[in-house]
Amino acid sequence: MRFLHLADLHIGKRVNGFSMIEDQKFVFEQVYNVIENEKIDGIIMAGDIYDKPVPSAEAVKLFDEMLTRLVSINLPIFVISGNHDSAERIGFGSDILSAAKVYMSRVYNGNLQKIELEDDYGKINVYLLPFIKPATVKNIYKEAEIKDYDDALEYVLSQEKIDKTKRNVIVSHQFVTGALRSESEEVSVGGLDNVSVENYEAFDYVALGHIHRAQQMGRESARYAGTLLKYSFSEEKHNKSMTIVDLKEKGNIEIKEIPVKPLHDLKTIKGKFSKITSEEFYKELKKEDYYRAVLTDEDDILNAIGKLKSIYPNLMSMEYDNTRTRSYSVVDNVETGETKSPLDYFEEFFEKQNGRKMSEKQRNYLLEILGEAREESHETN
Template identity: 45%
Template sequence: MRFLHIADLHIGKRVNEFSMIEDQRYILDQILAVVEREKPDGILIAGDVYDKSQPSAEAVELLDEFLTELMSYRHPVFVISGNHDSPERLGFGSQIMQKDELYIAGVFNGHLWKVTLSDEYGPVNIYMLPFVKPASVRPFYDETIETYEQAVRAVIDDSNVDRNERNILIAHQFISAGGQKPEQSDSEVFSIGGLDNIDSAVFEDFDYVALGHLHGPQRIGRDTIRYAGSPLKYSFSEARHHKSVVMIGLAEKGNVQYDLIPLKPLRDLREIQGPIEELLCVGRKDAAFSQDYIHATLTDEDEIYDAIGQIRKVYPNLMALDFDNKRSRQASDEQDAFAREAAKKSTMELFADFYKLQNHVELSAEQITIMKDIFEKAGGER
């Protein structure tokens, strides 16, 4: 039995204020072509279907078009909500859609949703776990649950997973292996201090874990715990990613194969660096390259008149422009020095500096007393 694993579509996303809808429609058409060619027995969509909890009308329309086309191939489709989705909105109509084998786990209702398929080797159980936090799990289990790992472990332990059968889990969480953190990118959202971290050992009952949340395709601990990654690059920290979808093959128990099928975007997202004339020359020679989304870093030492305007004439999809020269490095060093000096000062000293900068006068003795009292009540000086 074969399954296509995709995740983190982020339909409706804007990158540096550029709408990605056209690029997303293009890449979703590629995914549909993969489905038509490979004919998987099921499609696993591991969360962050939308980019916002209140998606735009054009985002909703694009997902409707994609799912309608996907269902025309008559393969069951399994969808879970991610941290960017509104579980209630994504799950609307899910009970009606089940009759056409579109299974959407939007809101967590206290247990893992299981759908069982069969082939010549026996049953394959598909478990669907939408994105959960400790607070969403506590009402159904132990009120003392504090961490994401405790929450997910409680749900799995309560699910009576039969380890003698073949089991797939679809989840959207931050997973690590033995304390080793996976590759992350700037377009992902995480909890401060790693509170959302879950060890991959929690998933030992599953033959394959189809993960969403991280945008770089990668294995976690073992080959059969995988992030599919996002189908498009959504930040310049992903510029060197090779985007793909995962085709999984399950034969008898214990025999799991996978293959990464590459995706090619309508417009790539690139970082380029060099003198402005050199970059303009490259763009003029390669029309396709010049249409990509660009973060340009100019290394010229001389002042450049209307640098953004010049670059945009050749690279119309310029998203960001920086400079790397003596002046920019000096400014960076000065900012670092300022930050080091600020770190040495107390909260009161920093406020006094800010007050003088804004008002051009020093704080009075009475004002200092009042502010010290406020800082003390707020948690004390640092």
């Protein structure tokens, strides 16, 4: 059986204020083409269907259009909720939808949903495990000692009698220890959300969601599909793709990735303002892509963003990388106020903020101001 493994669609997401809806529609067309051209037998969506627990109307509309189109192909569709989703909203109407072979994960209640499929090699069991938290598991299993996410996942899976003679697939949305993260993902302080890949040992294929970079975890058959689009500039070097999984006889799995082409790529342009606004620089670029501009000019450029947007209409952000921004504002605790004059402090502050010393003219002007301040203080006293 050939599955298309997708995850982290984040429908309705906005990146630096830009709506990704049109970009998502564009890549979804590629999903439909892959399903047809690659003769897919089943579709997996491993969580974070939406970007928010209460998605926008246009996000719900787009997912509705997607499901309607996929149902018309008459393939089983497996969908779980992720940490960005509302488990209740994803699970709404799950019993009704299952009649159309759309299997939406229900709110976890102590039982894993299991869907049985069959192909030329026999039975395949597909298990749906929505994103779970330790508190959720503790509320269901009062007797269990659950300290963290790893304990929760281990306990949940230990309650299931998995027939290891059959081919078993699990769809899960958790952070497996060792996965390479991106800035656009939610991160728990101290890695408290880590789970071990060994917890999934009973499953022939582990269809993971949550991490935005496509990657295998521990073994080739435990994989994050990654996002279809880049959702932060930390992802600009990622090669986005769709994952196809061929589940043949027990122990025989083949995996391949199909590249995804974005409507607008996410890129960084860097250099002096005069350089990145020159036609020679941008003539080979796709100016409609999403850009982050990093200016290396030492002095601020008046209305730089407005001028850059006249060339790069989808400019998402602008920042400076120069002597001033690279300097660190470190407080010197060694010398006390008794050994430093106010002028010393002002000069030190100026240098750390601007990456250069005061000019003689600036220093004399400051001395004049400090002198006037001292005179006014004496007069007051």
